[in-house]
Amino acid sequence: MGHMTNFQQRMTGKDKPGQLNKDGYAVVASMPSSTIARQQTFAKMQAEMDGDLKSLKLIQSVKEKERVKKENLVPKYMPFADSLIAAAQTHPILGILLVWLFDIKDIPNAVRVALFCIEHAIPMPEWFKRDLPTFLCDVILEWAEAEVEAGRSVEPYFSQVYELTKELDMPDQVRAKIFRLQGLIAYEKGDYATAVVTLQEAADFGASVKTILGKARKKLEAQANTDGAQDPADAVEPKADSAAEKE
Numbered sequence: 001m002g003h004m005t006n007f008q009q010r011m012t013g014k015d016k017p018g019q020l021n022k023d024g025y026a027v028v029a030s031m032p033s034s035t036i037a038r039q040q041t042f043a044k045m046q047a048e049m050d051g052d053l054k055s056l057k058l059i060q061s062v063k064e065k066e067r068v069k070k071e072n073l074v075p076k077y078m079p080f081a082d083s084l085i086a087a088a089q090t091h092p093i094l095g096i097l098l099v100w101l102f103d104i105k106d107i108p109n110a111v112r113v114a115l116f117c118i119e120h121a122i123p124m125p126e127w128f129k130r131d132l133p134t135f136l137c138d139v140i141l142e143w144a145e146a147e148v149e150a151g152r153s154v155e156p157y158f159s160q161v162y163e164l165t166k167e168l169d170m171p172d173q174v175r176a177k178i179f180r181l182q183g184l185i186a187y188e189k190g191d192y193a194t195a196v197v198t199l200q201e202a203a204d205f206g207a208s209v210k211t212i213l214g215k216a217r218k219k220l221e222a223q224a225n226t227d228g229a230q231d232p233a234d235a236v237e238p239k240a241d242s243a244a245e246k247e
Contacts, residue, residue, distance in 0.1 A: 031084065031086070038089075045091070045093055046092070052073060056069075066103055069100045069104050074097070074101065077097050078097070081097050081113060085112075094117055094122050095117060095132070097113060098110060099124075102139045102143075105143070107140075107143060110139075115160060118132055118133065118165070134171060137170060137174050140158060144157075144158045144181060145181065148185070159182075162182050172205045176205035177207065179198045179199070179205060180202040180209055183216070184199075187199075192217075193220055195212075196217055199213040199216055200213060
């Protein structure tokens with residue numbers, strides 16, 4: 001397979017990942033301090049990315065593409081991305097790497113890179129039709145719904161995406177799904193006040209949440225009634241009249 005040989009060659013010599021850190025990626029190199037050196041580094045990495053994208057396009061198997069991304073491409077470009085983030089520098093490679101991180105289900109690093117991209121207005125790759133907030137909400141929803149179904153926690157990643165994107169522009173359908181899932185998570189946690197607010201917002205954007213919203217409101221009302229009722233054990237007994245008071 002010629003394209004696989006290309007990847008293997010690209011991952012040898014000076015481009016080979018070095019010692020791995022705790023996340024399984026090569027140790028981050030610092031960003032060059034001089035403008036010229038930084039521009040040269042950017043140009044070199046862009047040329048490498050252009051070549052890798054061409055090689056990746058030759059692979060027809062989706063599973064093989066995911067394997068190449070996980071074993072070769074993400075470890076190759078993650079150190080560069082980390083150095084960019086540490087130096088608050090931007091580069092189009094970050095948008096591509098973001099997609100790959102979600103493809104291989106590396107949610108911690110995917111969300112970390114995504115939040116940086118949103119804060120610094122880094123665009124999605126040119127072949128993407130969706131903008132970054134919409135893409136991010138779509139993929140985090142797909143992941144989070146599967147995790148919730150399996151009984152696993154989606155925190156802190158879902159909440160991080162929710163908080164950063166809830167005021168950003170995106171299609172109403174996507175917004176409705178984000179609010180709906182946030183409301184369901186709050187309901188399961190027993191946070192009925194948050195559940196009512198977010199489920200109502202989901203309904204306002206067109207989500208079908210009438211049943212669960214009604215349940216959340218009843219739970220919140222019952223909770224308020226319980227909190228408002230005084231526990232007999234906590235009641236303060238009146239003091240007996242003193243002799244002076246009797247007189």
